Amino acid sequence: MPRLSILNTLERKFILLVGDFIIVLSSLNVFVNHAIDKEFISLRLKIGVFTIGVIAYMSLSYILDFYNLEKVNKRKYILSQSLYITALFVFVVFIVTVLVYDVSFWRIPLLCFLLLTPISIGLWRFFFSNVFRIIPVTKNVLYIYDEKADENFREDVSTINGNEMETFYKVKLTYSIDKNTLLNKNFFLSAAEKIDTLIINTKSYDSLPEDLEQMILSSIIKGKEVISFTSFYENTYEAMPIRSHNDSFFEILQIRNKKIRYLQQIFSFGINFSLSLFIGLIFLLCVPIVFVGNLFFNRGPLFYKQYRVGQHGEEFKVYKFRSMIVDAEKEGALMATKNDKRITPFGRILRLFRIDELPQIISVIKGHMQFIGPRPERKIFVDQLNNILPFYNVRHLIKPGITGWAQVKYKYGENLEDSVKKLEYDLYYIKNRSITLDMRIIFKTVTTVLFSRGI
Structure with a gap:
């Protein structure tokens, strides 16, 4: 049987969320029943405070990436960000309560709520991170592959965005289909004892040897992940593996007819x-400000106009506040880079606060773009x-957007290689598009703008 101590990412986040919620709800209960003067307590007040508290906590947690398990494992993050986010949540609940409800407070219980809630969250997360340093959370993998897939697999599972990722998978045994090696008894025993997950990477499942098929079937029956x-x-990455040799269009995107999703x-x-x-x-408020700034620091046209490829491959004109020198592309079309020398000092300020993107609202109003979609x-x-x-043209199935899954998940795109990586996220969005995913993009976009991440 699989090792019961192994928990995947979703399960670990759920445990962390449950602990947070118990503390938050307990703190809100203390706040209502003890910090607020009893003569003001009512059912309406209780419902209002609990609703405000839960919405505020979940919104702040998501915007500020509170459930990033990689960060949760770092003590520096626990001691600083945990206290900061929870203190901000407590402040929001307190201020909204004061503004919405005419109440008075008992000072000592109120002080306990303001101080102990952040400390309790910090201690819980400190405990959580230390427990999972002891409990094994990595799944041991039997990787079944053909020779062409091996290089891409090892690159994809080890790094993404240039940083180590918490995939929770570790290759313990490998089996090459091309070599067609007979599986001996020792291999079966090793797999049964050491392996929790089988990952199969092959273009044709017809090439699997019969004894390997029997082993896979036996693993499924024993409850192992295949x-x-x-x-x-x-x-793992919430993206599509477009660089895998396993590049069948239907395997990657699995496009199928669906009923129109009215919601x-x-x-x-x-x-x-x-x-x-x-x-x-x-946008209207910024036009005169940018116009005056251009007169002194960035002489030239106010807007930058450029044709882009939209839905169904049709081109349309997109508008931006000009942030580069006038003849930025006199030597030919080039992708913008993070520290592009063509960007003027005033244009750098526009880009820092994303002001240069505001004129794209014109394309949204014209119907050529929407707010969420592939760039x-x-x-x-x-x-x-x-x-x-x-x-690549599959990304043109839907209207392009001002922000998208690739923009909030990947770094600043500077070259064609970055565009390839961003396509993985665009295809994931097209395949899994939903209200929930759109809400995640909106929240992450707020984070991207606040902390100057992405593009």
């Missing part, structure tokens, strides 16, 4: 409509990427 490489990659369409319309009003107002790319780069990846 997954394809595509499923492993998608579940998704209504949600998208609501997001586009509401954000168009909000960002459109900000539109220039045709010259689309053609280059189509030569590298025969199904």
Whole structure:
């Protein structure tokens, strides 16, 4: 049987969330029943405070990446960020309660709520991180592959974004289908004792030897995890493995006809409509400020216009506040880089606060773009990427967006290689598009803008 001590990422996050919720709800209960003067306590007040508290905590936790297990394991993060986020949550609950409800407080219970809630969360997370330093959480893998897949697999499971990732999978045994080695009794015994998961990476399952098929079937019956490489990659990284040799279009994207999802369409319309009003107002307020700034620090046209490839491969004109010198592409089309010398000092300020992106609201209003979707790319780069990846155009199934899954999950894109990696996230979004995923993108976009991450 699989080792019971092994917990995957979702299970660990759930345990962490349950512990947080117990503390938060207990603290809110103390706040209502002991910190607030009893003559003001009512059912309406209790429901309001608990609702505000839960929404505030979950929103702040997600925006500030409170459930990133890689960070949770770092003591520096526990001692600083945990206390900071929880203190912010306590402050929000207190301020909203004061503004919404006409109440008075008992000072000592109120002080306990303000101080002990952040400390309790910090201690719980410190305990959580130390427990999982002792309990094994890595799944031992039997990796079944053909020779062409080996190099890509080892690159993909070890690093992503240039940083070590907590995949919780470790290759203990390997089996090459090409060598067609007979499986002996010792191999079966080793797999039975050491292995928790079998990952299969092959283009043709017909090439699996009969004795290997029997072993896989036996592993399934014994309760071991058996997954394809595509499923492993998608579940671990929330992206599609487009660089795998296993590049069948249907294996990667699994496109199938679906009924129209009305709730998704209504949600998208609501997001586009509401954000168009909000960002459109900000855009109008910024126009005179940027215009004056350009007169002194960035002489030239106010707007930068460029054709991009949109839905169904049709080109449209996108607008931005100009952040580069006037003749930025006199030597030909180039992708913007993080420290691009063509960016003016004033343009760098515009990019830092994402002000240069605001005129894209014009494309949203015209119906060429939406707020959430793959970022539109220039045709010259689309053609280059189509030569590298025969199904790059799949990202044009839906309208491009101002922000997207690739923008909040991957670093600043500077070259075609980065575009290939971002495509993995774009295809994942197209395949798994949902209201929940859109909400995650919105929250992560807020984090990206606040902390100047991504592009």
